[in-house]
Amino acid sequence: MRPFRPEPVIETPRLRLRAPRRSDAARIATLCSDFEVARTTARLPHPYALADAEAFLASGDGLDPAREARFALEHPAEGLVGFLSFFDEPAPATEIGYWLGRPYWGAGLMTEAVTAALAWAARDWGRTYVRAWRLDENPASDAVLVKAGFLYTGERRQTFVTSRGEALPSRGQIWLA
Numbered sequence: 001m002r003p004f005r006p007e008p009v010i011e012t013p014r015l016r017l018r019a020p021r022r023s024d025a026a027r028i029a030t031l032c033s034d035f036e037v038a039r040t041t042a043r044l045p046h047p048y049a050l051a052d053a054e055a056f057l058a059s060g061d062g063l064d065p066a067r068e069a070r071f072a073l074e075h076p077a078e079g080l081v082g083f084l085s086f087f088d089e090p091a092p093a094t095e096i097g098y099w100l101g102r103p104y105w106g107a108g109l110m111t112e113a114v115t116a117a118l119a120w121a122a123r124d125w126g127r128t129y130v131r132a133w134r135l136d137e138n139p140a141s142d143a144v145l146v147k148a149g150f151l152y153t154g155e156r157r158q159t160f161v162t163s164r165g166e167a168l169p170s171r172g173q174i175w176l177a
């Protein structure tokens with residue numbers, strides 16, 4: 001049996017960041033099946049089926065909570081509106097990734113979620129820095145990262161984008177606690 005560990009909950013003015021549940025699968029599939037959500041992420045496939053959401057949620061069972069953390073973004077009126085993950089690829093660096101359902105874009109929600117998640121990562125998770133990679137063609141994510149306090153590292157790489165089956169130019173950013 002796995003040892004009991006309390007799952008972190010992060011409250012922001014408009015959102016609750018909580019552990020994902022198997023029952024989130026249908027909602028995740030609905031929001032992620034929008035190509036506009038998938039096309040600027042590295043990992044989301046397209047098309048995105050219920051089975052993809054179920055497999056993603058099942059993969060969370062084996063995560064080491066010292067190395068990775070996943071949060072569903074819950075809105076009191078709308079339910080699950082997006083997702084935010086910390087993962088260690090390549091270890092030991094911690095990288096952040098996120099997506100928000102398209103109906104919720106442009107209201108500052110992801111900036112709010114990322115800012116609060118970084119504070120949690122520094123205060124409760126012992127991280128002194130967090131990395132991010134975002135596509136050159138993703139100015140909205142750049143704005144989120146810059147507003148949350150990320151700096152440009154000067155690193156550039158080609159990132160493989162699963163939904164488009166191609167590698168596209170991206171830049172590295174870093175947040176220092």
Ligand SMILES: CC(C)(COP(=O)(O)OP(=O)(O)OC[C@H]1O[C@@H](n2cnc3c(N)ncnc32)[C@H](O)[C@@H]1OP(=O)(O)O)[C@@H](O)C(=O)NCCC(=O)NCCS
Binds near residue numbers: 104109133
């Ligand atoms: C990136 C994403 C999470 C942003 O979420 P959001 O809640 O809309 O972000 P916010 O409202 O907090 O901030 C977005 C900022 O980008 C700006 N922005 C949006 N589109 C832009 C564009 N085409 N050019 C320049 N800036 C843009 C907004 O004006 C806003 O900045 P402001 O508050 O200074 O005006 C959302 O668009 C998304 O989920 N996209 C698909 C998935 C994705 O790309 N994930 C990130 C992978 S690195």
